[in-house]
Amino acid sequence: MNNVIDKKIETKDPVDLSVGSFDPATMSVASPEQAGRSNHWEVRTQEQDYAFLPTHEDKSEIKEKNRYGQLIDCVDLSGLPKERSMFINENPEVGTNPNRNKQHGFFFTADNCIGCHACEAACSEKNENPAHLAFRSVGYVEGGSYPDYKRMNISMACNHCDDPVCLKGCPTKAYTKHAEYGAVLQDPETCFGCGYCTWVCPYNAPQLDPVKGQVSKCNMCVDRLEVGLKPACVSACVGNALDFGVIENTPENREQCKTSIPGFPDPEITHPNIRFQQTKTLPDEMNRTDSMPVKYHKDKEGYYKSVIDQKAGKAKHWNFGKLNSRENPLVLFTLFAQAAFGTFLIPFLTALFGVEAFTAFVKSEMFLPLTIVSLLMTAFALLMSVTHLGKPMRFYRGFNNLRYSPMAREGFGLAMFSAGCGLTALFSLPMNEWVNELSVDLFAVNLVELTNGLPLINLQVSAGIFALLAGTGGIYYMNKCYQIKARPFWHHIQTATSFLGNSLSLGALVSGVIVLATLIISDSSAELTNQALLVFTSVFTLGLLLEGIGLIKHNKDLNSSDNEGGAAHYIQCTTFGKTYVFRNTLLALNTLAAVGLLTANILGFNDINSLLVLWSVLALVNCATAVIGRALFYILVIPTTMPGAFFWKNKGFEQHARDIGLADNPATGVAPLAH
Incomplete structure (x- = not known):
């Protein structure tokens, strides 16, 4: 705001009433339009009468609602x-x-x-x-x-x-x-x-x-x-x-x-x-x-x-290079956060339901590394979200508006999920033989004796349940962040099915590697290994099906939509048409193969090595489809924004200016992509 002044503005020459000057110190006026104005703020002189607000002294002029x-x-x-x-x-x-x-x-x-x-x-x-x-x-x-x-x-x-x-x-x-x-x-x-x-x-x-x-x-x-x-x-x-x-x-x-x-x-x-x-x-x-x-x-x-x-016509293109954008940190943030949640969710929740293979895993030494992996993946995800900020060192302000902001709640939920994973790992330390032996060798401290009398199992389970609840809240509000009326391409159930589907499919990949390797190395029975493989294949297939069903509905709804969501889908089917078809084809083939693998597992196909190889291939292909899909998610969205001009407020011109170097001239008015 303007600075407060207490000095009188002197006018030596006769004042033109059609222009007028105003003395904020003495409330003297040179025009009737300026009568009764505040004397607290500095006022520019030579303001025309039309520049002054109507006072509406007659209160009946103003409506109530x-x-x-x-x-x-x-x-x-x-x-x-x-x-x-x-x-x-x-x-x-x-x-x-x-x-x-x-x-x-x-x-x-x-x-x-x-x-x-x-x-x-x-x-x-x-x-x-x-x-x-x-x-x-x-x-x-x-x-x-x-x-x-x-x-x-x-x-x-x-x-x-x-x-x-x-x-x-x-x-x-x-x-x-x-x-x-x-x-x-x-x-x-x-x-x-x-x-x-x-x-x-x-x-x-x-x-x-x-x-x-x-x-x-x-x-x-x-x-x-x-x-x-x-x-x-x-x-x-x-x-x-x-x-x-x-x-x-x-x-x-x-x-x-x-x-x-x-x-x-x-x-x-x-x-x-x-x-x-x-x-x-x-x-x-x-x-x-x-x-x-x-x-x-x-x-x-x-x-x-x-x-x-x-x-842009109807020709389909690849444009893989254009998948790269300033939203890349958010691509990594969302995928790693969802994968971290699924990694912890699948084995821990299945163990709570009493599935023998996972009960045995949670009691093993490898449950601690899995929890730490989930914690590190979440930490990396949060780091990526911080690097996306214009002022990363102010990240702590992201929790100021928990009352209203889904973004604040998303960050808080994931931070609490990290805390829950950390507490679960902490309470798992004394029960881990490897850690206890290392503690005795390095520090001459026996963690079992040190924590004798503490209900470690109950504390571990409670911390794990807290982590699951917090992670569920974080993923839920991550979805709410993108349910934006001003961005119809995102404002769809497909966003939720994609986020949940990736949590299940990517989580099954990471936790499956750790759990199945643990069961195989520990010479667990083939029955337990097959049981774990059946669970992971089922969850993985469910994740792919959720994502596929969401994409089918998204395609159907946006094909019949005339709003900005339909326009974004038009770009998806043209500018990135071949990339879009490639991703969907991979996802469809992956889903069919996963259903076939699940069927073989249910029917008793017991060649564990063949099953593991096939499952690993499917999981890796899913990583590729997830990255392509999430990059398209950020690149394609068209907001319900105001029309621009041929040059000004025109994304096409901005990109052209960057391509030919015109954007290097600050007078062009094209901002750099990063500070």
Whole structure:
């Protein structure tokens, strides 16, 4: 915010009433529009009258609720005491606007926008943004045919929503919904750069700066609001397209307050505080000029719905090289975390159910190494998630928002799973003959005698159950992290079946190697070995079936979908078509082979060596399909974001600029991929 000043601004020359200057120290004004403004904040001189907020002294002008049924008075909405002053530090000189605690919002008249980008420039100047960031941006859609070709510009920033998904999703609590003006504010210094808010926001409002490693966004220019001025973008608008005020109060010279226009995502996702006017007739089909394979078609009711734009044709390609992305750490994070959970889950839970082969394994010396392997795999997964952060050393802030954020709960669940594995290993130490012998030889300490009288088995089982519960919570909230309405490609049951399927199939691979090797080396009976192999093959097959069923439903649903999820699936079937078919073919063959192997095991085929070789091949092939599938998962997702321009806010142009070296020029406005 602007610095507080206490010095009078002197004006020697006669004041032009059409322009006006304002003295924040004495409350003297040169224009009636500036009367009653706060004297606490510095005010820019030479502001035009249209730059000042309407005061709405007539309270009857302001509605009680907005069109979504939410109270417009933010104090009433928050449940704060009515008698509580909302002035900063109880200072009545701050915030003299009588509607200071009402929800404010932007009003955009698309008919007036000429695409001059003055709003972008004013916003970036005020916030000192680098070239690759813009809190407000202007995109456009166009359609028709010559000579009746039409274009509609859309100026968009943060919409300070009634239901801010960024606030609920942020694990660090960097976001706050303020009672003053209903502004959703974000603190870049609290942010640790995970970028989750950029995933969940349908409007591309939060901006992740890969150079600084943190997110920032539009703050509604609350410092200007405190002195009665509209946001900088509104004041700079040349065509009177942007306006600002108490939400639902239609500004002067406006006749509409719609909640959507072509190219705007479904307002039901967040209930945004922006209203539109668009009265000029547009073609039935409007196209985006960026590389997004989405266009908008007018339905029978006159609303524009997104449909797939097959810009890239239908040819299938491999594009293995494009599977590499900045999300690679998350590919490793999710796969290793899921595999670690399955590695511990399968033998421990099966032993709890009294399956003889696994009961014997848990009592053996090799249960401790298996637990440590699960712990190390989880630690590596968490390390990968930390390296993905813009500011890795602030990882501890990821637990700040356990009340709302699925990402915070995911991290907490996996951290507790690690703690549970650690405790299980700790209580297993005295019961492990190898460790006890080593302790006696190196430290002359007999762990059995040292822990005599402790219920180690009960403690081991309790710690293991705690680990299972925590791991279940971690994997559940890992799935919830990706059930995002703004990303329909992820917002599907296939995400859950993939995560659970990989937990079972990859977990069966890792734990199977340890358990089966232990049983074979310890000369256990063929019956116990076959029993363990049957369990692992069953779990492995179940994991593949779950993933396959999810993919079939995903393909069916997205093939009939016209939203951004269907557009992502179109890219999956074209740009990565051959890779997608290759992965699915491998998965299908692997599943059929696993079912055959399971059938042979059930029918009593007892050649353990042949079974182990076949099972190992299937498990390794599954590793390849899991990595390819997870890389596609991150690469393909298309958010319900706002239209860009041919150059600006165009992912296709950004990639082209990087390919030819144009991105090396900072003025191009293409951010580096990492800081």
